[in-house]
Amino acid sequence: MVLDNKARIRSVAVIGAGASGAAAAAALRAESYFDRIRVFERRETPGGTWIYDANPGTPLQPAPGHLAPDLDPPLRLPSALPATTNTNSQERYAQTPVYAGLTTNVPAIAMAFSDRPYPYSPFVPHWIPKQCIQDYFTYNRTDAFLSLNTTVEHVKKLPRERWELTLRRPNPERGVDEWWAKTFDALIIANGHYTVPFIPSVPGLAAYMTKYPGKVFHSKSFQSAHAYADKRVLIIGNSASGIDISTMLAKTVKSPLYQSRRSKSRWDGPEPPSGIEWKPVITSFHEVGSITFADGTVLASDDIDHVIYCTGYQPSFPWWDTKYNAPLWSYSAHRLDRSYLHTFFVDHPTLGLIGMPRTLTFRSFEYQAVALARIFAGRSHKPLPDKESMLTWQREREERCLRDHKKFHDIPWENEETLDYFRELYNIAGLPLLTGEGRHPPVLDAETRWAVENIRKYPDGGQKIDGGALSAKADEWVVVDVEHKKGILSFV
Ligand SMILES: Cc1cc2nc3c(=O)[nH]c(=O)nc-3n(C[C@H](O)[C@H](O)[C@H](O)COP(=O)(O)OP(=O)(O)OC[C@H]3O[C@@H](n4cnc5c(N)ncnc54)[C@H](O)[C@@H]3O)c2cc1C
Numbered sequence: 001m002v003l004d005n006k007a008r009i010r011s012v013a014v015i016g017a018g019a020s021g022a023a024a025a026a027a028l029r030a031e032s033y034f035d036r037i038r039v040f041e042r043r044e045t046p047g048g049t050w051i052y053d054a055n056p057g058t059p060l061q062p063a064p065g066h067l068a069p070d071l072d073p074p075l076r077l078p079s080a081l082p083a084t085t086n087t088n089s090q091e092r093y094a095q096t097p098v099y100a101g102l103t104t105n106v107p108a109i110a111m112a113f114s115d116r117p118y119p120y121s122p123f124v125p126h127w128i129p130k131q132c133i134q135d136y137f138t139y140n141r142t143d144a145f146l147s148l149n150t151t152v153e154h155v156k157k158l159p160r161e162r163w164e165l166t167l168r169r170p171n172p173e174r175g176v177d178e179w180w181a182k183t184f185d186a187l188i189i190a191n192g193h194y195t196v197p198f199i200p201s202v203p204g205l206a207a208y209m210t211k212y213p214g215k216v217f218h219s220k221s222f223q224s225a226h227a228y229a230d231k232r233v234l235i236i237g238n239s240a241s242g243i244d245i246s247t248m249l250a251k252t253v254k255s256p257l258y259q260s261r262r263s264k265s266r267w268d269g270p271e272p273p274s275g276i277e278w279k280p281v282i283t284s285f286h287e288v289g290s291i292t293f294a295d296g297t298v299l300a301s302d303d304i305d306h307v308i309y310c311t312g313y314q315p316s317f318p319w320w321d322t323k324y325n326a327p328l329w330s331y332s333a334h335r336l337d338r339s340y341l342h343t344f345f346v347d348h349p350t351l352g353l354i355g356m357p358r359t360l361t362f363r364s365f366e367y368q369a370v371a372l373a374r375i376f377a378g379r380s381h382k383p384l385p386d387k388e389s390m391l392t393w394q395r396e397r398e399e400r401c402l403r404d405h406k407k408f409h410d411i412p413w414e415n416e417e418t419l420d421y422f423r424e425l426y427n428i429a430g431l432p433l434l435t436g437e438g439r440h441p442p443v444l445d446a447e448t449r450w451a452v453e454n455i456r457k458y459p460d461g462g463q464k465i466d467g468g469a470l471s472a473k474a475d476e477w478v479v480v481d482v483e484h485k486k487g488i489l490s491f492v
């Protein structure tokens, strides 16, 4: 698919100033091609996930089984623009999920932007990625593109591939929200997908929450371990949040910490770590306060003070007008609709999305950003394939994922799929111009690949980390030899 020359893209909007938005802005600016680039960010600063909200306000009300369109619906738009309205009071999930003791779980060399290494490594506290994202805007002189405290509330595709954005900014001095609209030739969505919590529907859970208010919450509302000293806690989930929060809490709560697991994680050995008792999935909650598990065991009301759902997040696009633009995300298929390489869209040649695939993060965002900027500038090394081929990509990936029980946007490391994916984006982008315009897509060199395979925040369960393998235990992280590469990036 080649963009029509007559439809030259002069202006590009980016939604979000997290790591994806920072990469997008840098790549767009480097092309020295676009007349107008704007990055709209609803928070007061760039940083996205990595902004730490020390006072996040009232904990989110858990909503078992509810999907993002129910929980995070669009705001009512003013009938004409520009306009002022009362300050919005609807929950927008803009607070971040970072908690006090959170450190990164991907070695710095493989996580940071390729041209701005973290000041130290391998696993850094949460303020380092935030500082690096903020610094990235300054370093690339893209800070001038930022419109902060500005939420994109509506996106509508106009004829001839133009995008109309409806924007809202609170004006605290006047005590109102100000609304206006801007139109752009192209749009990059970089809004993140870890803001709206997911809690499964479990028989009796809703009634249990009504009877015991405040007892059940999601990991997004978890702040720090010391609040749970000597409490009896049940964690649900066995991925990064479930494991990290369990590891922290096991040191402070009344023993044992219960952890309900649906699947085994790559960190699990044959036995739970000291202080933790594993449980299978919950089958029902009861009004008397007890909780029943799939193996028939029961925890009585007195056994549990807090239930923390570490069951992940769901993407949310309340501002995307499906009526005008056709669907963007399928909640039944858990994937972008009619997309290509998790980045491009079959029906929208002037639309891109950064940050959806579960793979290396900032690095992956760079490949996506450079490829998109090059396509939008009409300078890509390779054109995108035609619509039919893009749809074939989606269909074949979906069939493969169904067969292998994988999620559509998860990109495993161990079978070289990550390298193949980055290579495809790299090849679409190609080199910058001889005269310097454009960013070079990053390399994924031997040191970086070694770090991904060998440096771990936690040792793999049951795996020996001494003897034949290298062992370097400082600050609890480890260097290991990897016999089995399975699931190396499953923690990303
Ligand atoms: C608890 C937790 C820990 C994590 N730890 C790691 C880790 O150790 N290593 C790692 O590599 N990854 C980690 N991640 C993944 C992390 O999300 C990515 O590293 C990365 O920060 C995602 O960047 P992003 O820009 O795509 O999204 P985000 O960081 O979510 O940024 C999106 C931005 O868009 C803004 N936005 C959203 N909607 C709108 C709108 N309508 N209008 C205007 N602005 C909008 C948001 O305010 C936000 O600033 C973690 C995630 C979570 C939830």
Ligand SMILES: NC(=O)c1ccc[n+]([C@@H]2O[C@H](COP(=O)([O-])OP(=O)(O)OC[C@H]3O[C@@H](n4cnc5c(N)ncnc54)[C@H](OP(=O)(O)O)[C@@H]3O)[C@@H](O)[C@H]2O)c1
Pocket: 102, 103, 104, 105, 194, 200, 201, 219, 236, 237, 238, 239, 240, 241, 242, 244, 261, 262, 263, 281, 310, 311, 312, 313, 491, 492
């Ligand atoms: N830096 C860090 O240390 C750190 C800490 C926390 C989070 N993070 C990051 O934050 C992001 C989100 O991680 P996350 O752990 O919150 O979410 P997640 O990776 O999506 O994991 C969700 C967990 O909930 C379980 N689950 C989902 N539905 C369930 C159901 N119906 N019943 C029982 N269990 C269910 C899943 O089990 P299945 O596996 O069986 O599906 C999985 O264990 C990731 O990028 C992660 O790397 C990083």
